Amino acid sequence: MTENNNLSSYDYQVADHLIKVSLPKGIVADHALPTFVDFHAVNVDLSKPVSEITISIEPHDEDLTNATLRSDISMTWGDRFRFYETEDTYVTQVMSESSNESWWMISSKDFSSSKIYAIRSELEGNSILGWLIMVTFAQASLLHQTILIHASVIEKDGHGYAFLGKSGTGKSTHARLWMENIENAKLLNDDNPAIRILENGEVFIYGTPWSGKTPCYKNKGVPVKAIIRLKQAPYNEMIWKTGREAIIALLPSSSSIRWNRNLFDQMLNSLEEIIKNIPVGQLSCLPDREAAVLCFNKVINLK
Amino acid sequence: MRLRDDLTLRQIGNDYIVVDPSQDMVDMSKVYTLNETAAWLWKELKGQDFTSETMVDLLKERYEVDNEQVLKDVENLVAIFKEQGVLQNQ
Numbered sequence: 001m002t003e004n005n006n007l008s009s010y011d012y013q014v015a016d017h018l019i020k021v022s023l024p025k026g027i028v029a030d031h032a033l034p035t036f037v038d039f040h041a042v043n044v045d046l047s048k049p050v051s052e053i054t055i056s057i058e059p060h061d062e063d064l065t066n067a068t069l070r071s072d073i074s075m076t077w078g079d080r081f082r083f084y085e086t087e088d089t090y091v092t093q094v095m096s097e098s099s100n101e102s103w104w105m106i107s108s109k110d111f112s113s114s115k116i117y118a119i120r121s122e123l124e125g126n127s128i129l130g131w132l133i134m135v136t137f138a139q140a141s142l143l144h145q146t147i148l149i150h151a152s153v154i155e156k157d158g159h160g161y162a163f164l165g166k167s168g169t170g171k172s173t174h175a176r177l178w179m180e181n182i183e184n185a186k187l188l189n190d191d192n193p194a195i196r197i198l199e200n201g202e203v204f205i206y207g208t209p210w211s212g213k214t215p216c217y218k219n220k221g222v223p224v225k226a227i228i229r230l231k232q233a234p235y236n237e238m239i240w241k242t243g244r245e246a247i248i249a250l251l252p253s254s255s256s257i258r259w260n261r262n263l264f265d266q267m268l269n270s271l272e273e274i275i276k277n278i279p280v281g282q283l284s285c286l287p288d289r290e291a292a293v294l295c296f297n298k299v300i301n302l303k
Numbered sequence: 304m305r306l307r308d309d310l311t312l313r314q315i316g317n318d319y320i321v322v323d324p325s326q327d328m329v330d331m332s333k334v335y336t337l338n339e340t341a342a343w344l345w346k347e348l349k350g351q352d353f354t355s356e357t358m359v360d361l362l363k364e365r366y367e368v369d370n371e372q373v374l375k376d377v378e379n380l381v382a383i384f385k386e387q388g389v390l391q392n393q
Contacts, residue, residue, distance in 0.1 A: 218335035243316035243317060247320065248334055260331060261309050268311075268322055
C-alpha cells in the first residue's frame with residue numbers, strides 16, 4: 001500500500017495481471033472489496049498494471065450531453081444500469097437501490113484507466129465497486145490475451161474444465177455434479193473466470209474475485225483441459241466442435257463490449273488461438289450423475 | 304459499392320468467417336460463413352470500391368465458368384451483401 005495526500009493505493013492481481021486501485025483515505029480496502037482479499041498482489045514481477053482505477057467520493061464532473069446511450073440491459077442490475085459512449089470515454093452508471101444517487105465510472109476507451117465516483121454510504125458492504133472493477137478488467141485485459149468468460153470451472157488434478165452456457169442452463173449444477181461424482185473435482189470459480197494465453201502459448205484458466213452467487217474467490221490458475229458448452233436435453237451426449245462452430249460456442253460467453261471494434265477483435269484473436277489449442281465440446285445433458293461421468297470420460301479419453 | 308471497412312475475414316481451421324458485432328442495444332451479433340470462393344472474392348474486394356462488373360471479371364479470371372452462370376452468381380452475392388448489411392453506407 002502506498003499513500004499520497006488523499007488516496008491509498010492497493011495492488012491486486014487477477015489472472016497474474018496487475019490492477020491498481022486507489023481508494024479515498026479512511027476506506028478499508030478489505031471492507032470495500034471483500035472478494036479481493038485473496039488477490040492482493042504478491043508477485044513483484046508484475047510490471048505495468050493492465051488497469052488503474054481511482055475511486056472518488058466527489059460528484060462526477062463528466063459532460064454527458066453528447067453521450068450516446070449504448071445499453072440499458074444488465075443481467076446483474078436490471079433497469080438500474082446504463083452504459084454510454086462519449087468521444088473519449090465509456091461511462092457506466094449503476095443507480096442506487098435506496099436513493100436517487102448513482103455510481104458512475106468513467107473509463108478510457110481501452111479501459112487502461114477508470115475513475116469511479118462512488119456513493120460514500122455504499123462503498124463498504126456492497127458489491128457495486130467490485131462489479132465495476134470487473135467491467136474494467138474484462139475490457140482492459142483483452143489487450144493482454146486474456147478473456148473474462150461466463151462459466152463455472154472445475155479444477156481436477158491441476159487442470160481446469162470450464163462449463164459454459166446460457167443463464168439458467170445449469171453450469172453450476174453441472175460443476176456440482178462433478179464435485180459429487182468425480183474424485184478430486186473442486187470448484188475454481190462459479191461465474192466469471194479468466195482465460196489467458198501465456199507467452200509460451202499455454203492456455204490457463206484463473207479464479208477471480210467474481211464468482212456470482214457462490215463465494216469462491218481463488219487466486220489461482222491452472223492449464224485448461226477442455227471447454228464444454230452445456231445445453232439442456234432429455235439425454236446426455238457430447239459432440240466436439242471445431243473451427244467456426246467452436247468460435248460460435250465460445251463467443252456468447254466471452255466478455256467484450258461490442259461497440260469497440262479494437263477490443264472486440266482482440267477478443268476474437270484470443271478465441272482463435274484458444275480453439276487451436278483447447279478442445280471445445282457441446283454437452284447436451286440432463287442434470288444428473290451420468291452427465292458428469294460421461295463428460296469427464298469423454299474429456300479424459302481425448303487424444 | 305464497398306465492403307464495410309470494420310469487418311475482417313478470418314480463417315478458422317477450414318472455415319472462413321466474418322463476425323459482425325451488433326451495435327444495437329440488444330445483442331444481435333452475427334457470424335457469417337463464407338465458402339472458399341466467396342472468401343477469395345472477399346479478399347480481392349476488401350478495401351476498394353467495386354461494381355458487379357469487377358466481381359464478374361475477377362471470377363472469370365480465376366474460374367472456368369460460362370458468362371450466364373457468373374452473372375447470376377454475382378447478382379445473388381450482391382443481394383446477400385445488401386441484405387446482410389456488409390456493404391459500407393455511401
